[in-house]
Amino acid sequence: MPAEFLQMGSFPKAWSRRGAQASSALTLTAMSLGYGVVQLDVTIVNTALDAMGKSLGGGVAELQWVVSAYTIAFAAFILTAGALGDRIGAKRIFMAGFAIFTAASLACALSPNAVVLICARLVQGLAAAILVPNSLALLNHAYADDRARGRAVAVWAAGASLALTAGPFVGGALITLVGWRAIFLVNLPIGLAGLWLSWRYATDTTQARSREIDLPGQLTAIGALGSLAGAIIEAGALGWAHPAVIAAFVGSAVLAALFVWRESRTTQPMLPLSLFGHRLFTLTTIVGLLVNIAIYGLIFVLSLYFQRINGLSAWWTGLAFVPMMGAVLPVNLLAPRIAERIGPCLTIVVGASSSALGCLGMVWIEAGTSYWAIFAQMIAISGGLGLLVPPLTSTLLGSVEKARSGIAAGVLNATRQTGSVLGVALFGSLLASDGAFMSGLHQSLVISAAVLLIAAAVIGLGARAPARAM
Structure with missing residues (x-):
């Protein structure tokens, strides 16, 4: 009889365990939606640039602001957003970010002119900065076990890679079937689902009222x-x-x-300068900045090239980017194994050099060049990015004390977003400077190759000296 009672008593425990696992899984779903929608808007907008310009009457400068307003706010606010979550509670801040992102997406879709669209994109970027660090904080809170947390973070990151890959394809399809405003309306159901799942299943983090906002x-x-x-x-x-x-x-x-x-x-x-006393932290931060200047600046330029110069529709432009974006995820998965064999710094060098060679292989591109003539070069560019990001991130995190890994990751994200802002600004200005689009594209490719080779040299040569911790 005692054994029967024990067996009966195990049912509530098992049920409770399953309930906790389900709650954690649904929290992971909400956090993945939050990070995924942020990454989706990084690539989906590029396919709509030409349609936006024609609809709202904007030139290259206005289109640069449409892209850059988002990344400026993202880069500038991400460190403060993490501190705000620590102070008030990550769940409250995350839900506020999702609500703001959803409302800003609706404002983007309803924008009557370029100025309103740019302002709405700025608010979207602010919300994106709120979503990313606080989604990680809530995942860390939901999964106490290190192994389970690692798997959850992998799912979270994989969802973002999938969103990056799907962005051009989904954007092209929506623009062709409905119009460019639909690329922002797609965020509404995602936002509502993420809000409900967060409210229902996520548990808030401990509030650290002593954490000040700079x-x-x-x-x-x-x-x-x-x-x-x-x-x-x-x-x-x-x-x-x-x-x-x-x-x-x-x-x-x-x-x-x-x-x-x-x-x-x-x-x-907001940015502890003492972190830069760690040699590898400084080197990897510089590499993150340089790589994003090259890669994301080129994505902006190539989007306009496909549509304005080669006359591709938004649909075909989206398809053109799918292999390039899709190459990132499988190479991401291979990168840790390669880093184990040849070392993380050398892996970063190989990745940056591969992307640089891809850029140099496209310098001869002209109006009307076949897509298949530049296909391999585009894969080399994105494959190099996929190869260097995992060891770059792990090397940066490993260069500082574990207690400071959160702020270190935030600095890397902010720096990479800053690189994206500068790349789009610089390469877009080259397209608009003398009215010669192809000349600007060729200059952008040469600059990208040079910047990527500098990044390879920074980490390859700089890492030879022993790392130093403050």
Whole structure:
């Protein structure tokens, strides 16, 4: 009889265990939706650039702002958003971010002109910055076991890679069937589902009221990055010697200096400068910046090339990017094994060099060049990116104390998004500077190759010296 009672008592425990597992799985679903929708909007918008320009009457500069407004806010706010989640609770902040992202997506879809669209994209970027760090915090809270947490993070990251791959295809299909506004409306059901799952199943993190928000640092960071991007974007239309462009460059430099001064003085900085006392942390951060300048700047340029120069529809442009984006995920999965064999730094060198060779292999491209003539080069560019990102991330995280891994990951994300902003701004300005699109494209490819080779040299040569921890 005692055995029967024990057996009967095991049912509630088993049921409770299954309930907890289901709750964790549905929390993972909500977090994956949050990160996935952020990544989806990174690539889906590129297929709509030509349609947006024709509909709203914007030139290359306006299209640059449509892309850059999102990434500027994403890069500038991501560190503060993580601190805000620590202070108030990650669940509340994550749900607020999802709600803002969904509302901003609706505003994008209803935008009557380019100015409203750019402002709505800025708000979207702010929401994206909120979603990414807090989704990781909630996953960390939902999975106490290290092994289970590792698997959950892998699913979270794989969902984002899938969204990146699907973005061009989904965008092209929606634009062809419905129109460019539909690429933002698709976020509405995702946002509503993510909000409900988060509210119903996610458990909040412990509030750390002692965590301060570095508001002066945040404001100077936004000003410095926004001024720099604005100067580069407008230089394409106004000229590099225009007084407004020069003033923006000077303003960006002053604000950047103020940001560094502020971060060196405050007790709880938004960006702890002491992290850069770790050699590998500094090297991998620089590589992340340089790689994104090249890759995401080229994606912007190639999107316009396919549509404006070769006359491809949004549908075919989306299809053209699917193999390029799709190559990233399988190479991501192979990268750790390659890094185990030849070392993470050498793997990063090989990845960056592969992408550089892909860029150089496209320098001869002209109007009307067959897609299949540049197919292998596009795969080399994206495959190199897929190869270097996992060891880049793991090397950066391994270069600092575990207690600071969260802020280190945030710095890498912010730096890479900053690179994306600068790449789109620079390459877009080259397209607009003299009206010669193909000349600007050729310059963009050469600059990308040079930047990627510099990145390979930075990590290859710099990592030879022993890492130093403060």
